[in-house]
Amino acid sequence: MMSFKSFLLLSLSLAAIAAYAYAQIAPGSNAYLPPTKNGYDYPEPNKPFQPSPPGRNGGSRPAPPAGPRNIPGQPGDDHVHMPGMPFEFEYAVQDPDTANDYAHKASSDGDVVTGEYRVQLPDGRTQVVRYTADWKTGYHADVSYEGEAQYPEGPAAGGRGGGGGGGAGGYKY
Numbered sequence: 765m766m767s768f769k770s771f772l773l774l775s776l777s778l779a780a781i782a783a784y785a786y787a788q789i790a791p792g793s794n795a796y797l798p799p800t801k802n803g804y805d806y807p808e809p810n811k812p813f814q815p816s817p818p819g820r821n822g823g824s825r826p827a828p829p830a831g832p833r834n835i836p837g838q839p840g841d842d843h844v845h846m847p848g849m850p851f852e853f854e855y856a857v858q859d860p861d862t863a864n865d866y867a868h869k870a871s872s873d874g875d876v877v878t879g880e881y882r883v884q885l886p887d888g889r890t891q892v893v894r895y896t897a898d899w900k901t902g903y904h905a906d907v908s909y910e911g912e913a914q915y916p917e918g919p920a921a922g923g924r925g926g927g928g929g930g931g932a933g934g935y936k937y
Contacts, residue, residue: 845899845900848872848874848875849872849874850871850874851872852872853870853871854867854868854869855867855868856868863884863886864884865883865890866881866882866883866884867881867882868880868881876897877896878895878896879894880892880894880895881893885909885913887914887915889909889910890910890911891907892908892909892910893906893907894906894908
């Protein structure tokens with residue numbers, strides 16, 4: 765007579781084998797099956813591909829594009845401009861403990877975006893970028909700097925560390 769444990773082990777084994785076989789033949793299953801003869805659903809070509817000899821173009825050259833060429837980055841003649849949604853936003857971060865000091869503000873009437881962003885540079889100056897952008901001419905920026913660059917002295921000669929270490933008052937991160 766078969767014990768309960770043997771019966772359970774045999775039943776689970778047969779169930780696993782049946783599930784594996786069903787997954788292999790089940791329509792729409794995600795199991796990988798070998799590809800068809802050529803690997804695709806379309807018929808094989810009548811004439812196999814043969815590359816042209818070196819230095820030859822194969823007899824025909826593609827025709828250049830017809831009509832006027834557009835300048836890259838500029839809208840084409842067939843471009844229809846759809847104004848965007850007007851917006852306005854502003855934010856600023858000032859955290860002396862991590863030396864983060866930056867801000868950004870911008871506004872748009874739907875066609876032209878104007879804005880300004882400021883970043884505190886490691887040398888103490890503030891970089892200010894004032895910009896305008898529109899759909900026809902793109903992004904135009906005016907970059908300026910406020911303040912004077914300051915370079916703190918490094919550690920004293922013979923001191924430990926480098927690059928602002930050893931209590932030289934370097935940058936905090």
